[in-house]
Amino acid sequence: MAALLEVQNLVKTFGTVRAVDSASLVVEPNTITALIGPNGSGKTTLFNLITGYLPPDSGRVSFRGRDITGSDAGSLYRRGLSRTFQQARVFPALTVQENLTVAAGYSWGQLFGRRLNRSDRERVSELLEEFRLGHVADLFASELSYGQRKLLEFAAVLMSSPSLIMLDEPTAGVNPVMIETMEHHIRQRHAAGITFLIVEHDMTFVMRLCNPVIVLDQGREIFAGAPAEVQNNPLVLDAYLGS
Numbered sequence: 001m002a003a004l005l006e007v008q009n010l011v012k013t014f015g016t017v018r019a020v021d022s023a024s025l026v027v028e029p030n031t032i033t034a035l036i037g038p039n040g041s042g043k044t045t046l047f048n049l050i051t052g053y054l055p056p057d058s059g060r061v062s063f064r065g066r067d068i069t070g071s072d073a074g075s076l077y078r079r080g081l082s083r084t085f086q087q088a089r090v091f092p093a094l095t096v097q098e099n100l101t102v103a104a105g106y107s108w109g110q111l112f113g114r115r116l117n118r119s120d121r122e123r124v125s126e127l128l129e130e131f132r133l134g135h136v137a138d139l140f141a142s143e144l145s146y147g148q149r150k151l152l153e154f155a156a157v158l159m160s161s162p163s164l165i166m167l168d169e170p171t172a173g174v175n176p177v178m179i180e181t182m183e184h185h186i187r188q189r190h191a192a193g194i195t196f197l198i199v200e201h202d203m204t205f206v207m208r209l210c211n212p213v214i215v216l217d218q219g220r221e222i223f224a225g226a227p228a229e230v231q232n233n234p235l236v237l238d239a240y241l242g243s
C-alpha cells in the first residue's frame, strides 16, 4: 500500500544548526507510528516542516500521494492533516465549546453572530461527551488544567475529520489518569481508521501503543522498526547515551 505520508531528504537549518538534516521517513496508513529521539534531535522542527508551520530549505513532503511541500497549515488542516503542539495551543479566551466550534472552520464573526449548522453542532456535542468535557463546556480554556487543555486540543483537531493526526508529546506534563484517557482516545480513533504519528518521550507509552517506532538523531532517521527491535538497537542506544 502507498505511504500516507512520505518525507524525502528534508533539510532545515537555523543559522549554523542543521535541525533537520536530510531526513527521510514514511508513515504507513492505519498505523500508530512513534517518532522518538533525544532532546534537540529535530522532532518538533520536522513536525513544523510537514504541517506547514515552517518552510523547508530543501526536500519534499507528500501526503496521500500528493506533493504538499511548503503548503500552508490551514489548507493542510482542511485536507486532513492535523497536529497538536508540544505546548498545547488552545484559545484561552474562548470556552471549551467555542474552541471546538472554531476548529470546525467557523470564523470568529460566525462564532458569535451566526447559528452553527446542525451537523457541526452535533459533532461538538458528541466530542464534548466522548472526551468527558461536557461539564466544562462553558468554562474558558484558560480555566482548564494543563491535561484538560491537551485533551481539548486533541478533541479540536477531530473537528477537521483528519486522516493523519500528529501529536507532539501528548503525555508530557499530564497526570497518569489523563495519560490513560489520552491513550484510550488514540486507540478509539485509530480503530476508526485514523493514522497517528506521535512524538513522545514516555517509552512505556510508546512501546505499548506504537508500531513502528522511528528514531531520529541529529535531524535524520537512524532507525525504524517494531518496538521490541528498537530497545536493543546499538545505534539507538548510542544516540540516547550520546556516545
Ligand SMILES: Nc1ncnc2c1ncn2[C@@H]1O[C@H](COP(=O)(O)OP(=O)(O)OP(=O)(O)O)[C@@H](O)[C@H]1O
Pocket (backbone or CB within 6 Å): 014, 017, 018, 019, 037, 038, 039, 040, 041, 042, 043, 044, 045, 046, 086
Ligand atoms: N526557531 C528556532 N531557531 C533556532 N534554533 C531552533 C529553532 N527551533 C529549533 N531549533 C534548534 O533545532 C534543534 C532541534 O530542535 P527541536 O525542537 O526540533 O527538537 P526536538 O527533537 O523536538 O526536542 P525536544 O525533545 O526537546 O522537544 C535544536 O538544536 C534546537 O535548539
Ligand SMILES: [Mg+2]
Pocket (backbone or CB within 6 Å): 043, 044, 045, 086
Ligand atoms: Mg520537541
